[in-house]
Amino acid sequence: xxxxxxxxxxxxxxxxxxxxxxxxxxxxxxxxxxxxxxxxxxxxxxxxxxxxxxxxxxxxxxxxxxxxxxxxxxxxxxxxxxxxxxxxxxxxxxxxxxxxxxxxxxxxxxxxxxxxxxxxxxxxxxxxxxxxxxxxxxxxxxxxxxxxxxxxxxxxxxxxxxxxxxxxxxxxxxxxxxxxxxxxxxxxxxxxxxxxxxxxxxxxxxxxxxxxxxxxxxxxxxxxxxxxxxxxxxxxxxxxxxxxxxxxxxxxxxxxxxxxxxxxxxxxxxxxxxxxxxxxxxxxxxxxxxxxxxxxxxxxxxxxxxxxxxxxxxxxxxxxxxxxxxxxxxxxxxxxxxxxxxxxxxxxxxxxxxxxxxxxxxxxxxxxxxxxxxxxxxxxxxxxxxxxxxxxxxxxxxxxxxxxxxxxxxxxxxxxxxxxxxxxxxxxxxxxxxxxxxxxxxxxxxxxxxxxxxxxxxxxxxxxxxxxxxxxxxxxxxxxxxxxxxxxxxxxxxxxxxxxxxxxxxxxxxxxxxxxxxxxxxxxxxxxxxxxxxxxxxxxxxxxxxxxxxxxxxxxxxxxxxxxxxxxxxxxxxxxxx
Amino acid sequence: xxxxxxxxxxxxxxxxxxxxxxxxxxxxxxxxxxxxxxxxxxxxxxxxxxxxxxxxxxxxxxxxxxxxxxxxxxxxxxxxxxxxxxxxxxxxxxxxxxxxxxxxxxxxxxxxxxxxxxxxxxxxxxxxxxxxxxxxxxxxxxxxxxxxxxxxxxxxxxxxxxx
Numbered sequence: 001x002x003x004x005x006x007x008x009x010x011x012x013x014x015x016x017x018x019x020x021x022x023x024x025x026x027x028x029x030x031x032x033x034x035x036x037x038x039x040x041x042x043x044x045x046x047x048x049x050x051x052x053x054x055x056x057x058x059x060x061x062x063x064x065x066x067x068x069x070x071x072x073x074x075x076x077x078x079x080x081x082x083x084x085x086x087x088x089x090x091x092x093x094x095x096x097x098x099x100x101x102x103x104x105x106x107x108x109x110x111x112x113x114x115x116x117x118x119x120x121x122x123x124x125x126x127x128x129x130x131x132x133x134x135x136x137x138x139x140x141x142x143x144x145x146x147x148x149x150x151x152x153x154x155x156x157x158x159x160x161x162x163x164x165x166x167x168x169x170x171x172x173x174x175x176x177x178x179x180x181x182x183x184x185x186x187x188x189x190x191x192x193x194x195x196x197x198x199x200x201x202x203x204x205x206x207x208x209x210x211x212x213x214x215x216x217x218x219x220x221x222x223x224x225x226x227x228x229x230x231x232x233x234x235x236x237x238x239x240x241x242x243x244x245x246x247x248x249x250x251x252x253x254x255x256x257x258x259x260x261x262x263x264x265x266x267x268x269x270x271x272x273x274x275x276x277x278x279x280x281x282x283x284x285x286x287x288x289x290x291x292x293x294x295x296x297x298x299x300x301x302x303x304x305x306x307x308x309x310x311x312x313x314x315x316x317x318x319x320x321x322x323x324x325x326x327x328x329x330x331x332x333x334x335x336x337x338x339x340x341x342x343x344x345x346x347x348x349x350x351x352x353x354x355x356x357x358x359x360x361x362x363x364x365x366x367x368x369x370x371x372x373x374x375x376x377x378x379x380x381x382x383x384x385x386x387x388x389x390x391x392x393x394x395x396x397x398x399x400x401x402x403x404x405x406x407x408x409x410x411x412x413x414x415x416x417x418x419x420x421x422x423x424x425x426x427x428x429x430x431x432x433x434x435x436x437x438x439x440x441x442x443x444x445x446x447x448x449x450x451x452x453x454x455x456x457x458x459x460x461x462x463x464x465x466x467x468x469x470x471x472x473x474x475x476x477x478x479x480x481x482x483x484x485x486x487x488x489x490x491x492x493x494x495x496x497x498x499x500x501x502x503x504x505x506x507x508x509x510x511x512x513x514x515x516x517x518x519x520x521x522x523x524x525x526x527x528x529x530x531x532x533x534x535x536x537x538x539x540x541x542x543x544x545x546x547x548x549x550x551x552x553x554x555x556x557x558x559x560x561x562x563x564x565x566x567x568x569x570x571x572x573x574x575x576x577x578x
Numbered sequence: 579x580x581x582x583x584x585x586x587x588x589x590x591x592x593x594x595x596x597x598x599x600x601x602x603x604x605x606x607x608x609x610x611x612x613x614x615x616x617x618x619x620x621x622x623x624x625x626x627x628x629x630x631x632x633x634x635x636x637x638x639x640x641x642x643x644x645x646x647x648x649x650x651x652x653x654x655x656x657x658x659x660x661x662x663x664x665x666x667x668x669x670x671x672x673x674x675x676x677x678x679x680x681x682x683x684x685x686x687x688x689x690x691x692x693x694x695x696x697x698x699x700x701x702x703x704x705x706x707x708x709x710x711x712x713x714x715x716x717x718x719x720x721x722x723x724x725x726x727x728x729x730x731x732x733x734x735x736x737x738x739x740x741x
Contacts, residue, residue, distance in 0.1 A: 118592060123603050127646040130591070147646060182741065183588055183649040307640035310633070 001218030001429035003014035003173040005028035005134040006031035009098065012254070013042045014459030015175040018069050020045055020060060026073025027113060028100025031165035043310065045434065045463055046453040050077050052427035055453070058093050058155075059428030062414045063389060063435045065220065067094040067148050074100045075113030079160075083421060085155045086124040089239060090418025092218055094153035096144045103163040104132060111424065117159045119140040129158055134164050134171050142176045151186030152305040153218055172384040172511055186304065190321035195329050198276070198300045198317050205298075207344040207352075211257065214241030215279015215303060215323050217410045221245070224327035225278065230332060233346055234276070235353055236263035239286055241265035241417040249386075249404030255362075256354060258286040259554050260399045263361035264353055266552075266560040271352070279323045281419070282313045290414035290558030302326045303381055315435045361552045361565055371520045373397060373472045380470060381443060381522020383527040386438035389414060389432045392450030396478035399442040399550040419557040426469065430456060433465035440468070440531060447473040447500050447541075457510035460537045466566055468530045468538045469505060474546045482549045487556075507539035517542045544568065580609070581635050582654040582661060582731050584739050587623040588647040589615050590685075596645050597624065606630065606638050610728025621649065623739075625730040631671045652739050654731050661731030665709045668722040675720065686712045697722065705729075 005012060009032055011327055012020060022045045025033045036044050047053040048070045057068025072081045078099040088095045102111040102184045118130045125490035127147050129140050140158060148156040205475055209473050210232075216225050222245045226340060229236045229252055237257040246253055257269055266288075269275070275297045280286070287293045293313055300310075301315040309318040338448075364374050377400050380388075391403055391414040392398040398415055414432055416424040429443040443450075450471055472478075480495040491578060504514030513536050517526045523542060530538035551566035587593050594613060601608050609627040616623045628638060635653065642648055654661070669679060674700075683690060684699045686708065692699035702712055706729055713724065732738065 119595070122592075122599050123597060182645070184646050305644070307637065307644050310639075311637060314633075 001143055001173045001216070004031070004165065004167045004170055005137055006035035006036070006162070006167060006186075007173075008134070008137045008173050009165065009426075010035040010042060010142065011158065011173060012138055012162045012175055013069060014039070015059060015142070018042050018143050019066075020057075021069050021071055021261060022047055022057040022060075022431070024050050024073065024077060025377065026047045026077045026100065028102060028162045029071060029077075029165075030140070031162065031167055032071065032098075032160075034167065035165075043285060044071075044425075045430075046457050047427065048068070049426070049453065050080035051083050052453050053091065054088065054095070054097065054461065055421070055424050055427035056431035056434075057095055058084060058412050059391060059465045060435045061088075061093050061095055061157040061433035062412050062428075063432040066410070067096055067145060068431065070095065070097040072099050073113065073212050073475070074102055074117070075115045077113075078097075078115055078117045082120060085121055085157065087416050087421040087424060088155040088420045089124045089126070091416065092215060093394075094148040094156065095155040096141075096148050097157045099157060099159050101159045104335030105163070107161065112322040112508070117157060124155075125150075125157050128157035128159065130159045131161070131164055133205075134166075134169055136183070137164065138173060138175050139179070141180065142179045144183070146179050147184060148524045151184075152308075152546070163331075183569070184254065187320050188322045188325050190302065190319040190326035190329055192329070193277055194317055194319045194375035195326065195333060198319060199333050199378070201274050201298055201317065201328060202232060202276060203341050204475045205341060207343050207349045208232070208274045208276065208278045208341070209268050209270075209394040210234050210236040210278065211239070211269065211280055212236060212242045212278040213239040216242055216245040217279075219279060219304065220321035221279065221323035221327050222323055222410045224331060228331055228334075231331070232341055234341075235268055235350070236244065236259070237269065238419075239283070243402060243413045244407035244410045247408035249408055255437045256402055259288070259558075260316060260550050260552065263359050263552055263563055263565065264356035266554065266563055267356050268353055270560040272297045277315070279303060279326070279417060281308045281545045282311065287313060288554045288562075289557055289559040292561070293487065359565065362561075364548075364551075364566065371517065371542055373400045373474070373544045373548055374404050374522055375469055375520065376472060376544065377401055377444065378446070378469065378541055379524045379527055382438045383531055384442065384523065388412070389436060391415065391425045391428040391432060391441070391443045393443075393445040394420045394422045394450060395446050395451075396474075396479075396482065396548070397444050397446045397449070397549050398470040399479075400472070403550075419456060422449040425449060426453050426456045426461070429437050429467040429469070430460055430465045432461065433467050442468045442470055444470045444472070444477060447471060447475065447503070448477045448497065452503075454506070457507065457537070457539075461511045464531070464535070466535050466537050471541045472544050473503070473541050474544045474548065475500060476546060479550070481505030503539055503541040507537075512537040512539055514539045514541065524558050579629065579632075579635075580629050580655065582627045582729060583628065583639065583642070583651055584731065585615070585626065585642065585651040585729055586649040586652055587622050587624055588741070589620050589622040590647060593622065593626075593647045595628070596647055597642065600641055600645065600654055601628075603639075604641060606634065606698045607614065612728045613639060614731050621741075625728070627729055633685045641671075649741065651738055652733065654733055659731050661705055661733060662703050663706050663709055663729045664727040665702050665712075667702070667713070668717070669698050669700065669716060669720045671696055671698055671720070675717070677718045679716070679720070680681070682715055686715075688712065691714070
């Protein structure tokens with residue numbers, strides 16, 4: 001089969017089983033777009049801004065486990081995609097981004113719409129390629145998908161100069177079935193000796209905690225995590241990225257940990273003697289002050305990426321391998337040994353945790369005329385029966401969603417945890433809805449974040465992706481305002497917006513349904529109405545309490561034991577009191 | 579502590595900037611860096627000298643290993659090794675100083691590889707501290723310019739860094 005470079009790229013996507021390609025055309029990719037025009041297998045989703053293409057593809061990947069694929073043109077098309085690439089990189093999301101480049105003959109001459117895409121993206125991709133020969137396209141594409149999806153996943157950029165996709169140059173095409181790279185071969189199995197050590201520690205633990213993260217979801221280890229947690233009867237806390245890997249409604253779940261985690265999770269971490277960390281990276285939002293992180297604990301860390309181990313927190317038992325495989329190895333060894341952890345110690349530990357739980361750290365004031373953002377999320381949970389895909393933007397609403405929508409399944413909670421990219425939520429919801437057309441998909445956002453990619457309302461109409469936008473509108477950049485209240489004596493420097501658009505009219509202008517909610521009693525009916533409209537995108541603009549803060553909170557630079565609770569804002573809780 | 583990291587890396591455009599970029603992005607320091615193709619032209623060998631605590635060096639080697647283009651690496655400082663650096667020094671000479679400089683170069687086992695009526699270029703290899711010592715022994719006003727390759731090295735014994 002002889003094909004042009006443009007046709008080869010598209011054929012590679014077909015052979016790779018790519019369902020959707022998120023993109024935006026431009027000069028350098030016109031040959032490619034012409035090749036796309038002549039086929040129907042790979043469905044192209046035209047976004048309204050390249051950033052949205054990367055977020056939508058990224059969320060598609062998060063919701064399915066399959067790589068997201070993006071196509072953008074050179075220069076501004078490529079740079080617009082960078083925020084989304086960095087977002088995927090920070091959360092280890094498999095993604096292949098094809099960017100057009102100016103013709104090879106003019107590379108380096110500051111040609112029209114030229115930018116060094118390989119150079120610009122180098123620090124925020126797992127790997128990138130510049131294709132210099134049409135005969136190299138197929139192998140490069142195979143490598144791109146292989147690198148993006150294996151080991152610790154991540155985005156891969158393939159930069160293709162325009163002349164390489166020339167329709168007049170035909171070359172033989174064959175997509176490699178397999179690829180081997182001498183410089184890249186990720187580990188799968190964990191070291192048996194290390195696993196044995198880990199099991200010994202776990203069985204001897206008095207105050208154990210399982211601390212699991214996004215790696216469990218990425219590595220499809222949810223089932224094994226459940227089995228192990230249950231068979232050990234240990235408490236489990238999950239990171240923002242890990243929510244859903246273990247059911248949040250289960251009694252062994254002690255909630256999210258970290259800056260806005262639960263009191264019980266953070267104090268359990270602080271007082272633990274053994275931590276089993278799985279697919280996590282000891283992010284600063286999780287650990288708080290490093291010097292005070294888990295002072296009494298021996299840490300076991302399972303991760304596919306050796307560089308994640310002992311990066312910030314020194315661990316005692318590192319286990320490099322795929323989470324799923326390592327957990328299976330651990331389960332097998334546990335079964336062989338037929339031993340259980342000390343029942344007595346665990347009983348004492350659970351009763352200590354129950355004490356912390358009784359503080360009811362997430363409680364908020366429910367009466368009054370103002371709509372509480374937390375109550376909105378609770379009602380969203382009820383209306384969607386806890387089974388929706390929730391995407392979010394970044395800020396207070398993101399934390400409220402994480403705290404008040406208990407996820408019981410993996411891949412349901414889609415948010416930019418690492419990079420914290422405002423504007424992620426709406427394009428992400430579109431990507432998720434394309435992946436799961438029959439599921440309820442809601443984007444929990446705020447009036448500041450939503451405006452960063454609001455133009456995608458247009459994409460949602462074109463591709464009939466009926467998502468529900470839950471806009472927690474507090475007329476502030478809520479999280480910025482909260483930090484300014486706590487740390488800058490309430491000097492609200494530029495965190496306020498007094499020219500917020502009429503979102504109802506805006507939604508209608510884009511061809512969608514807009515609903516505005518001002519009273520607490522109207523929230524649930526509005527949500528019910530919105531979710532009943534199966535085939536419409538609905539923008540629910542909810543006027544929430546302007547001064548609500550996210551609690552509990554570990555202020556920057558403090559340790560887990562120094563949480564600030566709602567009870568007395570600003571007063572650190574003395575843990576002896578609890 | 580000083581570490582010498584020897585790297586086998588795909589001989590491809592941009593491979594060097596991936597390594598250099600990693601160091602600047604993560605705030606690691608590079609004392610010196612040398613790179614050239616190996617006997618297998620598809621591979622380059624890079625020798626990188628850096629300093630840091632054990633934790634930092636551990637992260638450096640892990641982060642380097644994560645780069646897709648890097649095939650293999652070792653930290654030479656972990657075991658016994660030999661290292662050499664090449665230096666060229668151009669010095670001003672006059673009738674009176676020529677003999678003295680010549681003798682000094684001989685003591686340090688250097689070679690004079692270019693001679694004009696009023697200058698020498700001296701070639702010298704050795705461990706970095708020997709080159710430092712030679713430079714210190716020269717009259718500093720006589721030095722026109724120096725260039726150093728940065729250290730390269732191999733581990734001792736029959737084992738080596740190869741595919």
